[in-house]
Amino acid sequence: MVKKNRFSEPSLLILISLAEKNRHGYAIMEDIEKNYDIKLGPGTLYGAISRLEKEGYISVIESEDRKKPYKLTDEGQIYLTDQIKELQKVTSIGLKRLGLV
Amino acid sequence: MVKKNRFSEPSLLILISLAEKNRHGYAIMEDIEKNYDIKLGPGTLYGAISRLEKEGYISVIESEDRKKPYKLTDEGQIYLTDQIKELQKVTSIGLKRLGLV
DNA sequence: TAACGTTATATCGTATAACGTAATAATAAA
DNA sequence: TTTATTATTACGTTATACGATATAACGTTA
Numbered sequence: 001m002v003k004k005n006r007f008s009e010p011s012l013l014i015l016i017s018l019a020e021k022n023r024h025g026y027a028i029m030e031d032i033e034k035n036y037d038i039k040l041g042p043g044t045l046y047g048a049i050s051r052l053e054k055e056g057y058i059s060v061i062e063s064e065d066r067k068k069p070y071k072l073t074d075e076g077q078i079y080l081t082d083q084i085k086e087l088q089k090v091t092s093i094g095l096k097r098l099g100l101v
Numbered sequence: 102m103v104k105k106n107r108f109s110e111p112s113l114l115i116l117i118s119l120a121e122k123n124r125h126g127y128a129i130m131e132d133i134e135k136n137y138d139i140k141l142g143p144g145t146l147y148g149a150i151s152r153l154e155k156e157g158y159i160s161v162i163e164s165e166d167r168k169k170p171y172k173l174t175d176e177g178q179i180y181l182t183d184q185i186k187e188l189q190k191v192t193s194i195g196l197k198r199l200g201l202v
Numbered sequence: 203t204a205a206c207g208t209t210a211t212a213t214c215g216t217a218t219a220a221c222g223t224a225a226t227a228a229t230a231a232a
Numbered sequence: 233t234t235t236a237t238t239a240t241t242a243c244g245t246t247a248t249a250c251g252a253t254a255t256a257a258c259g260t261t262a
Contacts, residue, residue: 009248019199026210026211043214066212087191090117093136094113098185111221144221144224148220152220166238167230169238
């Protein structure tokens with residue numbers, strides 16, 4: 001397996017993508033690639049999506065065609081907010097300790 | 102498995118701990134617990150430590166007693182800085198999309 | 203318009219590394 | 233002598249990486 005040397009936590013990136021607006025899987029993938037230059041393979045992407053759905057953080061919206069758009073649930077929004085705050089605490093302490101602030 | 106609802110990326114937290122000063126495993130654990138209220142089990146902690154050592158991001162310092170203090174290598178410092186910057190990008194976009202900025 | 207290639211969209215399977223949990227051990231301290 | 237400190241090891245579970253497959257839709261060109 002190839003070790004990825006950059007940060008990548010697919011589920012977090014997916015939630016952030018859906019925080020902007022409702023999107024189907026493929027559109028989420030494009031959004032993430034465009035914003036962070038991180039390319040999620042289909043297995044990684046849809047695997048993370050289905051776990052997030054199972055946990056109730058995102059849910060499917062009905063649609064006519066074969067696209068399956070998702071939206072962030074209220075629970076997902078709360079969860080994401082917590083995650084990001086925690087992460088900001090971590091990075092803030094990190095920067096201090098690195099002497100970059 | 103118990104799903105942890107908080108962010109936890111042991112290796113990142115360990116690197117940040119060592120960015121402040123050299124520490125042995127147990128002291129790293131205490132530092133992390135004190136700062137983020139995240140308690141790493143020994144398997145998680147020492148597993149992550151040995152991976153970080155193998156990748157050259159941290160290294161052991163000689164010591165007389167049974168403690169094994171580690172220090173952040175130059176490579177580890179660069180790596181950590183990158184990670185944190187990437188994470189800050191992610192959280193910053195996340196906050197914007199959540200409407201929290 | 204028919205044929206063809208390409209992009210869009212999703213599912214599934216497998217391998218492995220990270221993580222969680224716990225058992226064990228040994229020394230130091232209270 | 234009981235508790236805290238410090239580390240190692242093993243095992244099970246899960247997330248992720250990677251890739252194969254499938255089909256629909258679209259665009260281009262013969």
